[in-house]
Amino acid sequence: MPKILIATLCDDVREEIAGKVSIMGIFNQFRVADFRSPMRPFWIYARIEFENEGDYPITVELRTVEGQRIFQIQSVAQLPTIPERPDRPSTRVPPVADLKFKIDNLSLPRDGLYEVAFFHNEQLLQTVQIEAVVQRPAFVQ
Amino acid sequence: MQPIGQMPRYSYYIAWSPEDRQFVATFLELAGLSGLGDTIAEAIKELNEALRVWTETAQKENFELPEPSMQAPCVIVDARFMGEDPYITELAKVLPGEFLPEGEVGQTVSLSEVIKVRQAGQVIEL
Numbered sequence: 001m002p003k004i005l006i007a008t009l010c011d012d013v014r015e016e017i018a019g020k021v022s023i024m025g026i027f028n029q030f031r032v033a034d035f036r037s038p039m040r041p042f043w044i045y046a047r048i049e050f051e052n053e054g055d056y057p058i059t060v061e062l063r064t065v066e067g068q069r070i071f072q073i074q075s076v077a078q079l080p081t082i083p084e085r086p087d088r089p090s091t092r093v094p095p096v097a098d099l100k101f102k103i104d105n106l107s108l109p110r111d112g113l114y115e116v117a118f119f120h121n122e123q124l125l126q127t128v129q130i131e132a133v134v135q136r137p138a139f140v141q
Numbered sequence: 142m143q144p145i146g147q148m149p150r151y152s153y154y155i156a157w158s159p160e161d162r163q164f165v166a167t168f169l170e171l172a173g174l175s176g177l178g179d180t181i182a183e184a185i186k187e188l189n190e191a192l193r194v195w196t197e198t199a200q201k202e203n204f205e206l207p208e209p210s211m212q213a214p215c216v217i218v219d220a221r222f223m224g225e226d227p228y229i230t231e232l233a234k235v236l237p238g239e240f241l242p243e244g245e246v247g248q249t250v251s252l253s254e255v256i257k258v259r260q261a262g263q264v265i266e267l
Binding site (some may be wrong): 013036038069070071072073074075078098099100102103104105106107 | 152154169210219
């Protein structure tokens with residue numbers, strides 16, 4: 001059974017040449033000035049641990065906590081088998097896959113609680129809750 | 142021919158197809174349609190052409206298309222194979238293995254090794 005190690009919404013995800021990942025601007029609240037307008041871009045990032053290498057279907061869904069689906073993505077986490085090399089030490093760390101989705105131009109129907117849900121073969125792995133709140137304009141005298 | 146303005150404005154999902162070695166664009170609301178392309182723009186153009194044909198078929202065959210799920214089309218990009226500018230900075234990730242010497246797919250190659258290959262007269266398309 002895949003295990004979610006990290007799952008978050010953030011402003012940006014950057015991958016370094018050496019394979020390290022930097023997650024910038026983690027948040028758990030959408031501040032929306034006008035629900036008729038699209039929000040600024042954001043990212044969904046997840047690091048998932050698997051028992052073995054292979055291709056694993058992963059579904060990511062954004063929905064209200066009441067269950068109204070906003071969108072659903074069908075993705076595949078790919079963990080290629082890395083050929084062993086005598087000059088490299090073998091590792092016993094379980095293989096992991098990173099999922100990174102950039103969401104642009106999303107509009108939400110209303111304020112309230114939402115969640116990002118991760119599934120593998122229709123089995124729920126984890127949810128991340130996020131709240132959409134109305135961003136009131138700053139009061140200027 | 143269906144005018145573009147009368148077609149439903151669905152949201153896009155852009156990913157990379159390792160089998161086709163091309164970008165693949167689908168609609169979130171109508172996952173059965175897809176478009177392939179060497180660039181994201183090409184994939185989206187092909188997808189919209191598929192939607193145009195499908196919309197005409199729906200009118201002829203009298204079946205309903207799903208309603209767009211959002212007020213404005215949302216664009217979701219599977220960014221595992223892309224950087225901010227895939228064609229300049231991250232092309233090796235967009236086309237994994239494409240730039241590695243024969244038999245070295247899946248392994249890292251240092252810059253000095255690339256230079257050696259170039260000096261040996263082998264062409265690496267960038």
